[in-house]
Amino acid sequence: MTGPDVGSRAPEALTSLHNATVSKRRGRPSGGTILSWVIFIAAMLYFFLPLIATLEFSIRMRPSGAAYTNTFKDARFFSSLAYSFLIGLVTIVVSTLIIVPTAYWVRLRLPRLRPVVEFVTLMPFVIPPVVLVFGLIRSFSTGILPLANTQLGSDVLLVAAYTILSFPYMYRAVDSGLRTIDVRSLTEAGHSLGSGTFRILWSVIFPNVRVAVLSGAFLTLAIVIGEFTIGAYLNRPAFGPYLSNIGQNKTFEPAAVSIISFILTWLAMGVIAFLGRTRQGRTTGVQVGGGH
């Protein structure tokens, strides 16, 4: 699911998405317009065809809609989906609490370390989830922190692993969000008004990267909902393993589950977007470059 091929491209897409909301729309030469439409339609087909096929397949079951009624009757469908949503939300919170202060501090005090931090956050693209989860299980099943031996401990490990998976998306998003504000001047202004660093982080920096955090949160949630390997090996009742399980045992239901989960995930994203919607897309004051 998070193969290096798809994943490594995603942060750039994210960044340009973010920039696109900031910059104004520009006119395009009409020669390029046709090509743009061709590419756009091709991309849409690539994206929607499998979905439509899945949908079509899911409604073939007789009596009509049975795949869906069966799915809704299965308590494990809801419990695993709810579990993965919950884990996803906790992951987003933990990841935000780690990434925002880190990205802020690196921009403020250690700008030369930025490439290093960026590289570290990209590790999930280099290390496959299987390796990550085996490392976690081996490290935390014995010794001073035998987390893998209890249910709650395994939940903690799951969140920890997902937090690591979210780093590349979160860091890129937050870092490009920080680029749109003058971190140094805002921090100094806060200090000169008597504020401590924590308060500046909480009441000045964080609100200004909220939109960026949201875009990182979308991707994180989508990844967590669909993730299979780590959830399965930690033996957690997550949605990915459930989906895989019914995929092996049923014919039509997996397609229905895919469609429903797709809709629910998008709904959840809509809710997050709505909650963080206030005052987005504004520009910060002038950014005077050069000397100080």
Next chain:
Amino acid sequence: MSYLVLQGIQKRFGTTIAVEDFNLSAAKGEFVSFLGPSGCGKTTTLRMIAGFEPPTAGSITVDGLDITHRPPNRRNIGMVFQSYALFPNMTVADNVGFGLRVRKRPKAEIRKRVADLLDLINLPDKGDRYPWQLSGGQQQRVALARALAIEPEVLLLDEPLSALDAKIRVALRREIRSIQRQLGITTVYVTHDQEEAMSLSDRVVVMSEGRIEQIGPPPEIYNFPATPFVASFVGTLNLLPAKVVDAGSGIVSVAGQQIRTPKAITTDPDRSVTVALRPEAVEIGEAGGANRLTGRVEDVSFLGSIVRTRVRVGDDASVSLDQFNDPALAAAAIDDTITISFPPEATLVLAGAASASATIEEAIAEV
């Protein structure tokens, strides 16, 4: 009497020395400007007062209290930035009230004080706007109000007007000065615009390459520059390289032509000095005073109410002179050879050689 005192301040970044041997004492309520070309250490000095950079040597005291090693958030010093640095996620009122909320003042008191400050900066009905909904000039006024809200002991402004266009700049600098007078707040203002420094300040600190060249009230800086650098950076003085002919009677020679200066010169004969000459004291013809120089007219430019003529009097010396522009004025023609005259009192001898024909236009062009 001294309220803000900087003593032997030095700042090094690695091997580069940004500020050295900086001594200043400002009285309470005084308006002091730091003036100098880019990179001369103005901002660095200001940031040391604010506490953003620790000095590598020296001490800073405010009202007798040593604050050299205090973190910026415990100094009670207001700062206004070139980039405004308003918190984009907060309304104007929340920006202005930020420092008071940090200080946990009662809500009612904050609301009252914010309203008063918005009145003071002439934006009484903009409290619930966001910074991006205001013009640059309005944003900078809000930034000023925000800095003033905490009743700072010292107010620091780092080129606060340089991102604004000329008209607003002049209006806003008057406003800043009048608010500063009203509140009697000790203020340090950084600028590289000499007109701004001259028109605003009680005293100007002229800096070059990390050092203070001269501290004094604007008329003193303008009329009696202490060094060739000050003379070339401030005002429009003509700077003429000269050789001392008779130190006792103050006679020097400029490009082979002797002129008299008002005082005895302390340097030896044959030494190089710089003669500063005020352009408004020079006249075409021989009626202007005892000193005469002959040269070729190089340039005549009409600057609205005055006409500025540049006369080359030697290979490395030219004199600019100003005449009021009235319809009857017969301006000199380019390439005419003319005589100009001026009284000895219009000259000032500065130690050290000036760079060749350093009139102010060229000095400014270097900045």
